[in-house]
Amino acid sequence: MAASEVILLAALWPLWMIGAAAASQQHDLSKASAAAPPMPERVATLHGSNFDAKLRESDWLIEFYAPWCGHCKRLMPEFEQAAETMAREETPVQLGKVDCSKESKLCGRYGIKGYPAVKFFRDGMPPRSYRGRRQADSLVAYCERMIQPPVKAVDSVAALTTYHHDFDPSAVGCLLFIPHSPSSAGHLVPLAYLHLAVEYRDRHFFAVTYSLDVWIDAAPPTVREKRQSFSDKVFLLTSVGEGVDPDVFAAADMGQMVRLDVGEPQGGESESETLAWLQTWLKAHRFPLVSEMGRDNFFDLTHAGRRTVVLAIDPDTPSAHTHLKALQAAAKRHKNDFFFGYVNGVQWGESLEAFSVDAARLPKVVVIDAEKEAFYEDDTLLTIDSLPEGLDRLLKGQLARQYEGLWGMPTRMVKGARRMANGTIAFASESVLNLLVVLGAAAVVVMVVGGCCFLMLLPDEVPTADEDEKTADASADAGGDTDVSHKRQQQERKKER
Known part of the structure; x- marks a missing residue:
């Protein structure tokens, strides 16, 4: 072995030892990783x-x-x-x-x-x-909430209040009064009420009490005055959300109270009819008179089967409280025609631009008609200062609908294009592969559009080589026929001479 090779090996020997040690350590880590159980997924x-x-x-x-x-x-x-x-x-x-x-x-x-x-x-x-x-x-x-019993029995107003708060302080719920003790034969909760609770327990709470005092104390004042008339009946009472005046809530109207006879047969046509009626009733009265709107309830409130009056306000202004009072007054007058809510127009200004709400020009009233994908707004006829009269005009068909027909098409197209662009940008930003997919799709679109434009610029008819030959032959034939005719004319002239 030459001296130069010995020197080279001596120089490389430490590097080789370091590499071998690193490989051995990596192998040990791999074995330990393989031997250890995998971490369970949280989701x-x-x-x-x-x-x-x-x-x-x-x-x-x-x-x-x-x-x-x-x-x-x-x-x-x-x-x-x-x-x-x-x-x-x-x-x-x-x-x-x-x-x-x-x-x-x-x-x-x-x-x-x-x-x-x-x-x-x-x-x-x-x-x-x-x-x-x-x-x-x-x-x-x-x-x-979803794994608890759908109906909770309460024996005091304090227990009902605690149940309400633990469920959701802003939620609307129902309290059923049954005029029998739990130990009596008639204490069973009607099936219609149980079915209602199972169907809606994700957003409403349902309670039952066998104490008339509890039911009366939880009722609005107008109900308490008629205490004696409830001693032998089963009633359903809708509670109110936090901060809502019970006197103006729908359940305060005695015509909205629901009677369920405990002795009714469980099941059959009458039971199904009762359930259907309860479902319709709860859908119509499942919101407070005026709701604070946000991401959690905006969709539900605007898609609940009625047009929704939305007041966009700046809650930090001194006039905000006055505007809310005006909205509540309009809600009392039109509670059977619309749902009512208010929203922070500063916080949600960008989302409300689709309804012509400008965060710099608050308060603003709009009426959303989700069924027709339309809304109403008018800075003169539909304002917070004249809201009851403006809603009267709307009900009479005197306000123009926005986003209706061809006039709304450009705006809808712009909104759709904006959503598509935002989705495409978000997709492309995920990874290089996604970016290449977007660029490839864009290239295909450009090629297709460019090809179509090129074809449109071409003349309608371009003669082919075969057509050129036929034209030439036709011309030659026409020329030959002319010569023959000319010779015949000369021969006829000679004969005449």
């Missing part, structure tokens, strides 16, 4: 292959999402925190997630059209859509 990943089996094991709150969805990314940490809290408190509900970009068939099965969509699954019943606040504490409270 389980569900697939079409295991979805039904998992649902049979437990109750579930499941997020249907798309990887490119920004709202989904913001919700997932809250979902994980909620899952950790419920695991620590041993709440018997599991949280899961479904990637709709990979599980399109499964998401289509449940009608998922927007992301994120959160649904609660229990006991093989149809899933319930979650529309509450997208925060961990709200998710936990919702799951705990």
Whole structure:
């Protein structure tokens, strides 16, 4: 071995030893990692292959999402925190997630059209859509609420108040009075009320009392005055949300009280009719006279079957309280025609631009007609200072609808294009691969549009080579016929001579 080779090996020997040690350490780490059990997911990943089996094991709150969805990314940490809290408190509900970009068939099965969509699954019943606040504490409270008995018995107003507050201080609920002691044969809660509670317990609380004193103390003053007439009847009373005057709430009207005879047959046509009537009644009176609107209830309030009067205000201005009083006065007059709400026009100014609300020009009144995808606004005829009269004009058809017909089409197209552009930008920013997909799609669109434009610029008819030959032959034939005719004329002239 040459001296130069010895020197080279001596120089490389330390480097080789360092590399060997690093490789050995990496191998040990790999073995340890392989031997250690995998960390369990806080939020389980569900697939079409295991979805039904998992649902049979437990109750579930499941997020249907798309990887490119920004709202989904913001919700997932809250979902994980909620899952950790419920695991620590041993709440018997599991949280899961479904990637709709990979599980399109499964998401289509449940009608998922927007992301994120959160649904609660229990006991093989149809899933319930979650529309509450997208925060961990709200998710936990919702799951705990959904696994509790649908109707709670209360023996005092304090117990009812605590139940109301723990459920949701702003929620509207029902208190059923049954004029029998729980030990008597007639204490059973009517099935119609139970069915109503099961259907709506995700947004309303339902209680029952066997004490007339409790029921009367929870009722509005107009009900208390007629105390003696309730001693032998079953009544349903809708409670009020926090900060709402009971005297102007719909349930204060005696015509809105519901009588359920305990002795009625359980089931059959009368029971189903009672349930249908209760459902209609609760849908019409499930909101306070005036609701504070936000992300959690804006959709429900504007899609509840009536047009919704929305007052956008700046709550920090001295006149805000006066404007709310004016809105409440209009609500008393038109409580059977519209739902009423107010919203922070400064905080939600950008979202309200679609309804011609300018955060710099508040207060602003708009009436949303979700069924017709339209709204009404008029800075002269529909203002907070003349709201009752403005609503009268609307009911008489004297106010023009916005977004109606061809006039609203440009605005709808601009809004749609803006949503598409925002979604495309969000998708492209996810990864280099997504960016390449967007650029490739854009290139295809440019090629197609460019090709169409090129074809439009071409002349309508371009003669082909075959057509040119036929034209030449026709010309030659025509020329030959002319020569023959000329010769015949010369011969005829010679004969005449």
